[in-house]
Amino acid sequence: MDYFYSYLILAEIYVLLGLSTNLLVGVVGIFSVSQAAVFGVGAYIVSDFLLSGTLSFLPALAVAAVACIVLNVLLTLPSLRVSGDYFVVTSFGIQLLATAVFTNWTGGTGGANGLPGVPPPDLFGFPLEETRQILGFTTVAAGLGCLAFWLAMRAPYGRLLKAIREDELAVAAAGKDVLRAKVSAAALAGAFAGVAGGVYATYMSFIDPSSFDLDASVLLLTMVVVGGARTLAGSIVGPFVLLALPQLLQLVAIPTTVAASARQLLYGVLLIAFAVFRPQGLAGERL
């Protein structure tokens, strides 16, 4: 039962990440392989505050969210200035740079050894130590994230973003501030990723660079592609399906040495298959 709970908790954390990636990739239409880097920054910020005892969980989470909003806006700004293809380079570069920082800046991140012993989340001095309590918390957090995404998408704001994805120039000609809309979408995506990072670190109690590397970013992108772009359903379905797949792989007898590459191989196959045969994913709109 605990095993199932931990699947649900992780899936709910990844729903927040799925919403974040969907906002950038599905809604605004930017190719991104660097959302795991933002996720990681959120995780390390919360871990550092909690391990040093300077801030308690919720304030630390707020700081992480703000930091990731700023970071994601800065990271996305080049995509507003240069053509989409050049942003591919930016995105890969940022992810590789972030991995280098996570791995080599031992002072802040523990380097390749990671940060052990991150305390569990606490709400107003009441620590959430049991799995079920944490599940309750992540359910509320993912629920709020979904509500925010849904409200944003059905508001004039969501309509504006969808129009921008189709034709930026036409939106500018209609008198709208394209830049502001895109920046705010990047900010929203950053807030989701930062919060997800903080919750992830406190739930796992141990983080290391492998959770925030290029493979992790590819996983996030795969979640959006498989789930489906621009819909709430797609953002929820993607993480739940993608996190269940490794469990299925375990049923097939694969030696543990190749398990990681088998998983990434599967993500690659899914990316190709959905791109060719089902660009709308399981429950979304066409990418």
Add this chain to the structure above:
Amino acid sequence: MSAYLEVSGVNQRFGGLQALNDCGFAIAQGGITCMVGPNGAGKTTIFNVITGFLRPDTGHVAFRGRRLDGLRPQAIVAAGIARSFQNLRLFVDLTALENVLIGLPSGFGEAPLGALFRPFHTARLDRARRAQAMERLEHVGLADRAAEKVRNLSYGEQKLLTVARLLATGAELLLLDEPASGLAAGALDQVMALLRRLQGEGKTLLVVEHNTRVVQQIADHVLFLHQGHLMAEGTPAQIIADPALAEIYFGGAL
């Protein structure tokens, strides 16, 4: 007294190509002005300059006596000038109504904070905006197609929709890039009648048009552009009667 729209001394180079060459003209309020000239005369380029999509190398644009050059497109729409595109640039995955909604001036709920923290207020105001957008659709005769995705509309309906989206901005000077091109006779008459009606409602129109029959029927004034320069202007009859212009227009185009 300064003109309604005044373009003067605009130069624009693209690499080795002088797209606009000391281009200047003025437009009076309330009429339909047609801009004609062979392909590559710089008609779309001057549209891009007026509406802030291109910053010209030199020259300036003034509207109601106020300098516009250097402003961003959204500021120029706010000042009262809006444009359509030759290749329509509709949002084909959105509905007809949603396309018009994007054209309406920015309202509450178009920024994320308002949308997230005052959802009921956002929804209420959006309903009002939908009604407003619906009026624009009725205006061009597309009310019954409001909920249809644009990719399912006919080409003629799409052309009308670009005018509805343009009207939604509330701009008083409308720049239309070939609103009648590619239309069959029935749809053509519909568009021409619509342009006349807009003029009657107080809009000023600057129209790029290739079809001489359309120019003759709707234009109060004609600007003839050649090689990025205003070569001649006058009434449709004057322009069409000039053999030198006809030579450039038809000789140059063929």
Add this chain to the structure above:
Amino acid sequence: MLLLQLLVNGIVTGCALGVVAVSFALVYATTRIFHIAHAGVYTLGGYLAWSLLAHGVPEPLALLGAMAGCTVLGAAIQHFLYAPLERRRATHLIVLIASLGALAVIQNLIAAVYSSDILEFTIPWASAVVTLGGLRLTGAQLATLALSLAAFVGMLWFAHRTLLGKRIRAVASNPFLAEITRLEPRAVYVTVIAIASAVVCIPGVLVPLDLGLQPYGGVTPLLTATIAMIAGGVGSLGGAFLFAVVIVVLQNLSLLVMPGEWSIGVTFAIFVVFMLFRPRGLFAAG
């Protein structure tokens, strides 16, 4: 002396990555596909050569065999992935995603077959050291320099002296022309990607002679190469090659002041500077 050694090391590796940049630029200029999977083709080349050598195939034949394998892989990606996507009118974003998927598949198949640990080449002449007035050069470096320059010259010859090459350059330098003339896409695209794949195999084999092979080792070279292409100006093969050399030299020189883990930061900083000041590149046509 250390400075000079780092400079020379940088020039050698830079020439190799210059070939990656030129081959990538050729594909990009022709097809407008941002061919991320090119990193996978690069990686596969090294592994194929390693396997052939392990079976006793002589070095030149191993290189040719690996190039043949890469050619097939590149052509297959175009034929079975990019062409169907274009027929389905896939958006640009979807093509990027599919290319990333292809990269993931190639890398992880390699990891599953060869394991993800570093594989070393054991070629005596490659690790032999030649000393030239205090400068130490390995046999691998000499081979890298010679073959990379040969490959670059070959690419220039192809682009400037063959009919196909001329048409590709014409289209690459003028997007308006591209819209009108649209090179007969199917056949040309396959040919271009096949040639680029064969060429990228050369640095794919040579660079790991010193550093060893890793399944995920293609991403960073591709990043450097794409930055060089953008900095040099899309459509300028010489610019792409030159900037690859400049970037890798700067990376190497940065070792004087900071540890090697941060060289990705140097690469990226160069890119950011270019994006801010010259978004179209230094040698962009037009």
